[in-house]
Amino acid sequence: MIAFDVQDMTCGHCVNAVTKAVRKTDNGASVSVNLDTKRVQINSPLGNTVAFEAAIREAGYHPVQVTNALATAPAPAAARATGCCGSRR
Numbered sequence: 589m590i591a592f593d594v595q596d597m598t599c600g601h602c603v604n605a606v607t608k609a610v611r612k613t614d615n616g617a618s619v620s621v622n623l624d625t626k627r628v629q630i631n632s633p634l635g636n637t638v639a640f641e642a643a644i645r646e647a648g649y650h651p652v653q654v655t656n657a658l659a660t661a662p663a664p665a666a667a668r669a670t671g672c673c674g675s676r677r
């Protein structure tokens with residue numbers, strides 16, 4: 589299980605964009621995104637964390653790897669909103 593916190597996901601479009609980015613990296617990965625906690629969880633046989641992080645970053649988001657997936661999400665970072673809805677916020 590690989591997990592990222594992606595604080596700049598703001599809506600369903602962002603979820604789609606992140607999901608697509610992960611799938612593009614590994615077609616066989618199962619991706620679950622929780623928009624409330626901004627948590628992206630990936631089950632991938634490849635387990636290529638760096639590749640997934642790069643792909644999400646490339647999609648315009650700022651993933652932070654969660655090393656302990658059971659930990660609660662950190663306080664929202666004051667990150668610039670560069671998600672798909674960023675220009676409208």
Ligand SMILES: [Cu+2]
Pocket residue numbers: 597598599600601602603671672673
């Ligand atoms: Cu969005």
